[in-house]
Amino acid sequence: MDFTSSLLRLRVSFKWRPRITKNVTDTIRKWVEIHQSNRPHWILLNMEVHHMVKYKGADYNQYLKSMIELGKVLDHFSNFSKVIWLNQYPTIDPAHQEIFSEKIHRYNKDIRNILNNQSNVRIWDSSNSLAEEYVRSCAVNFQRDEVHGEYFAKYVTCKDFIHFGNAALSQATQILFNDICNSKIEITSDDRENL
Incomplete structure (x- = not known):
């Protein structure tokens, strides 16, 4: 979904990507290389929960490896645009065996550790x-x-x-x-x- 307002001088593009993949990393890498007029002014990202579910290929170590690679690309991109990582919100679903608050907090903490090395990437949990x-x-x-x-x-x-x-x-x-x-x-x- 894309929206452009010449009045507000704003372009919004929504791209739902539930998992960190090579496609996500490559898309952001391309934004670094294109002319600034075609580059987003800021991006909001969050990709955690789908990485936690076994039937979707849950692999915590692979997630961290992908997140480290994505963090490097986000750091480079943040030299041109604002980058905001949205923490995953906790849950209280007692029936869910794969997604629970303690696990979410662990993912958020690890992401914070990875992205804190990228000084221009903001982590938003307000x-x-x-x-x-x-x-x-x-x-x-x-x-x-x-x-x-x-x-x-x-x-x-x-x-x-x-x-x-x-x-x-x-x-x-x-x-x-x-x-x-x-x-x-x-x-x-x-x-x-x-x-």
Whole structure:
């Protein structure tokens, strides 16, 4: 999915890639080589959960190896554009044997160690608390076995305990955009006095 706004001078491209593959690394490597007018201004990445599931070829050591290679490419790319790695949110699904919070925290910690060597790659985890409370509320509401009405059905989608619904996604997106945009706004001492 691609969107371009000449008014905002913004190009957005959404590419869903559930796993770190040679294709993902090569795509970012190509962005480094192309003319800056065709290069994204910033990219958001997260690829963890699909690497944890056995039937999708889970191999933790291969994941770390791929992440190290991707980290090098992201470091190079971050010389031209902003790179933000979105931590995987924790889950509280008691029935899932392959994806659980302790494992997610281990992946996040290892990714942080890998990407911290790339000084220009930001790791963003500001909405972790929001996600944790969201999935916790899903568990509580499922335990109550209540009918939740139209609002709940549209905005609090609790199909699983990994993907949170539109209400939390909207808030997390707003927090992310505020974080990105606020870093661009410089407030002088005169501005602070007028607040």
